[in-house]
Amino acid sequence: MYQVKERERADAEEEARHMEQLEEVKRRSEAEAKEAEEARRVVEQAAAQEVLPDEPAEDNPNPQANIRFRTPTETLNRRFLANQTLNTLLLYLASKGYRPADYKILSSWPRRDISVLSSESSLQELKLCPQETLTLEARHAQDSDSD
Known part of the structure; x- marks a missing residue:
């Protein structure tokens, strides 16, 4: 035992x-x-x-988009040429560590997630000129299932 x-x-x-x-x-x-x-x-x-293309000079005569990004941790500002594509904006955010796969990029009015729009659309076509404030919102696992 x-x-x-x-x-x-x-x-x-x-x-x-x-x-x-x-x-x-x-x-x-x-x-x-x-x-x-x-x-x-x-x-x-x-x-x-x-x-990432260089930021255009403030005195550049071409139409520009002045974009303010409100991220979860900071506020970023950058100028883009109005004829640059959404892809350039997404590259800028990726260069700062904010990947579109991880963040929704929301315009305030009308409220829309611009990161899901055609990356070949110009900032002018997306009505982000002459200035816009975009908010970055973290995506969650369930968001990728429903998007």
């Missing part, structure tokens, strides 16, 4: 050790995945910065 109880206790201890090992492997795997995701974001942000 004593040997049976000892064996059961030894089996329980062995199972507990296995469970601890599995949990440790899971924690390491999740940490590695998080690090890989962060590295990918840094690479994407740098790539966006490289291809």
